[in-house]
Every structure is written in C-alpha cells, then in structure tokens.
Amino acid sequence: MKIGVLVSEGPYTHQAVDSAYKFVTAAIAAGHEVPRVFFYHDGVNVATRLSVPPQDERNIQQNWTALAKEHNVDLVVCIAAAQRRGMLDANEAERQGKDANNIAEGFRISGLGQLIEMGIQTDRLVTFGD
Amino acid sequence: MSDVKKFLYVNRRAPYGTIYALESLEVVLIGAAFEQDVSLAFLDDGVFQLTKGQNTDGIGVKNFSPTFRALGDYDVQKLFVERESLEERGLSEDDLIEVVYEDEDDDWEEKPAIRVISRAEMADAMADADVVLSF
Amino acid sequence: MSTLHTVNKSPFATQALVSCLNHAKAGDAVLMIEDGVYGGLGGTGLTEIMEEFGKNVSLYVLSPDLAARGLDPKRLIAGVEGVDYPGFVDLVAKHDRTQSWL
Numbered sequence: 001m002k003i004g005v006l007v008s009e010g011p012y013t014h015q016a017v018d019s020a021y022k023f024v025t026a027a028i029a030a031g032h033e034v035p036r037v038f039f040y041h042d043g044v045n046v047a048t049r050l051s052v053p054p055q056d057e058r059n060i061q062q063n064w065t066a067l068a069k070e071h072n073v074d075l076v077v078c079i080a081a082a083q084r085r086g087m088l089d090a091n092e093a094e095r096q097g098k099d100a101n102n103i104a105e106g107f108r109i110s111g112l113g114q115l116i117e118m119g120i121q122t123d124r125l126v127t128f129g130d
Numbered sequence: 131m132s133d134v135k136k137f138l139y140v141n142r143r144a145p146y147g148t149i150y151a152l153e154s155l156e157v158v159l160i161g162a163a164f165e166q167d168v169s170l171a172f173l174d175d176g177v178f179q180l181t182k183g184q185n186t187d188g189i190g191v192k193n194f195s196p197t198f199r200a201l202g203d204y205d206v207q208k209l210f211v212e213r214e215s216l217e218e219r220g221l222s223e224d225d226l227i228e229v230v231y232e233d234e235d236d237d238w239e240e241k242p243a244i245r246v247i248s249r250a251e252m253a254d255a256m257a258d259a260d261v262v263l264s265f
Numbered sequence: 266m267s268t269l270h271t272v273n274k275s276p277f278a279t280q281a282l283v284s285c286l287n288h289a290k291a292g293d294a295v296l297m298i299e300d301g302v303y304g305g306l307g308g309t310g311l312t313e314i315m316e317e318f319g320k321n322v323s324l325y326v327l328s329p330d331l332a333a334r335g336l337d338p339k340r341l342i343a344g345v346e347g348v349d350y351p352g353f354v355d356l357v358a359k360h361d362r363t364q365s366w367l
Contacts, residue, residue: 003357006263008265019299023350023353025350026353027357029351030351030355032358080153111160112156112160113164115161115263116157116161116164119263120164124358125262126363127263127264129367130274140364142367173284256288256364257290259362262268262362262365264364264366264367
C-alpha cells in the first residue's frame with residue numbers, strides 16, 4: 001500500500017516529527033511504500049542542515065536524510081511555508097538575494113501542489129502535527 | 131491526472147493565534163487547481179475563522195478573512211460549518227461571512243457555499259471523504 | 266468503510282479527544298498517541314465517557330508513548346488496547362482513511 005505522510009510541526013519542540021519518523025520506518029519495514037513525506041507549517045524547520053543537537057540526542061534532520069537515501073523517500077518542504085521561516089535552498093537563496101542557504105541533503109523545496117498530488121496518488125494519508 | 135478524490139479540509143482552530151488557519155487556506159487555494167472534489171469542514175474553534183468583522187489593524191497580522199469570500203471563484207462550493215460548534219460558542223449563522231459560488235448546473239445562479247450542518251451530518255461528511263487534511 | 270482517528274493531545278488539556286469521539290462512527294478506531302495516551306487511563310473524570318464510546322469504537326493507545334510516560338498498561342481502561350508502531354501501520358492500512366485530531 002502507498003502511504004503519504006504530512007508533518008505539520010517543527011523538530012524538538014513537538015513530538016510530531018519523531019512520531020512520523022517512527023511511523024514511516026515501521027510502514028516501510030512492513031512492506032508498504034512511503035513515496036513522499038510533505039513538511040508544512042513549522043514542519044519545514046526539520047530540513048535545516050544547520051541544526052546541532054547535543055551529541056547524546058537524536059539528530060532529527062540526519063535521521064530523515066538517511067531514511068530518504070536508503071528507502072528513496074521524497075522529502076518535500078513547502079516553499080511558501082519555508083520562505084516565511086527562512087528555509088532556503090541554494091537556488092532560492094540566489095533568487096531572493098540572500099547570503100546563505102540551509103536545506104539539508106535529501107530534502108527538496110517545492111509547492112503545495114506536491115501535497116495535493118500525494119493525496120491523490122497514495123492510498124492513505126497520515127498527518128502528524130500538534 | 132488520476133480519478134477524482136474527495137478531499138476534506140478540516141479546520142478546528144481559531145485564526146490569528148496560530149498560523150494554521152491561514153496556511154490551511156493556502157492549501158485549499160492551491161488544491162482547487164487539481165479538479166478534485168473539495169469540501170471544507172469548520173468545527174470546534176474552526177468556526178471562528180468565518181466570523182464577520184475581522185479587523186487585524188491593531189495586531190500587525192494580515193487579515194485573511196476576505197480570502198474566504200474568494201473561494202467561490204475557485205469553484206470551492208462546500209463549506210460545512212457545524213451547528214453545535216457555533217451554538218457552544220454563542221454564534222449563529224448570522225455571525226458568519228457570506229461565501230457564494232456560481233452554480234454551473236443552474237444557469238450560473240449565485241448560491242451560498244456555507245452550509246450549517248449538524249454534528250451527525252459533519253460526521254457523515256468526514257466518513258465520506260477519501261483524503262482528510264487536518265489543520 | 267471506516268476511519269482511523271488519531272489523537273495526540275491529553276483530554277485534560279484540549280477538546281480534541283472528546284470532539285473526535287463525538288464524530289467517530291461505529292466501527293471506527295481511535296488511536297491515542299503522544300500526550301493523547303493520557304485519554305486511555307482508567308479512574309479519571311473521563312473514564313466513564315470513554316467506556317461508553319468504547320462500545321461502538323475500538324480504542325487503542327500507542328504503547329511506546331505509554332511507556333515513555335511511565336504509565337503501566339494495567340492502568341488502561343478495560344478494552345483499550347496497546348499497539349506498537351507496526352500495529353499503528355496495520356491500523357492505517359486496515360481503515361479506509363486516517364483523520365488526525367490535532
């Protein structure tokens with residue numbers, strides 16, 4: 001079965017993205033396909049590669065990046081929500097005249113249409129938020 | 131494009147205190163282009179999103195209430211509002227903004243998009259959806 | 266056709282669980298996750314209501330969230346079942362749609 005996942009809260013403050021990670025890992029292990037995870041609202045903040053959590057804590061961004069690589073999961077960050085919150089990839093940074101970018105490997109910035117498309121193309125859509 | 135699915139956008143939060151209401155509306159506007167069967171549900175504090183007379187001049191935040199009135203132009207025809215949620219909050223249908231759409235099956239007559247329904251009917255609408263997006 | 270509802274808030278903090286139960290249909294499942302697991306506890310002001318809804322709706326808690334909060338499964342309301350993440354996935358697959366009560 002194809003399962004799409006929407007993450008609506010940012011890392012570390014809310015458990016939502018940790019729950020989503022555990023869920024996606026379990027879904028893939030059970031033989032389901034998770035073609036895409038869409039990050040919206042503060043969920044876009046998961047994608048920053050500049051996060052430096054203490055060594056004895058999980059690194060949320062790195063866990064997702066590794067998961068995406070290993071299981072070919074499309075991690076999409078909503079562009080409108082991302083721009084509000086200072087999340088830019090190299091292209092967007094250049095286009096907006098900003099001096100830095102912060103999107104981690106495995107994540108890509110795209111439009112809300114990707115969320116709708118995920119709803120159309122998957123059998124189930126599960127939302128993790130707060 | 132694959133088959134048409136029934137998308138239900140569930141709004142249970144008041145506007146302005148958090149961004150969820152605004153960013154939910156942004157999804158609806160984008161989603162309208164995908165020619166799916168779209169409904170919006172307003173229940174619990176979500177009914178506060180549709181109240182008349184919102185004025186955000188004093189809080190430094192954009193008033194997105196007028197955008198709801200534009201939904202009809204995007205061919206969004208079903209805004210379900212739960213009667214019990216209104217009543218619990220001392221509101222009635224008269225307190226809500228007007229949203230209309232043009233019915234192509236009825237000589238483009240303007241019709242109200244907001245439909246006040248009972249809790250049981252809201253449960254039916256939820257159980258009828260293929261995809262539920264909660265904000 | 267049935268729905269899996271997820272609730273991630275304590276019922277002592279928000280209306281999410283009660284609102285969810287008021288909209289769930291017979292044959293639906295409600296999975297309490299994160300702070301939602303407090304809704305599964307017996308001996309609270311909500312226990313009676315939960316037992317009543319439990320007659321028509323299957324009630325679950327996510328066991329890892331229960332354990333994280335130091336709650337013994339013995340404290341759960343009779344009929345509330347603990348599931349792990351693979352069980353969560355199975356519930357999603359089994360029901361036609363998932364609705365999150367945030």
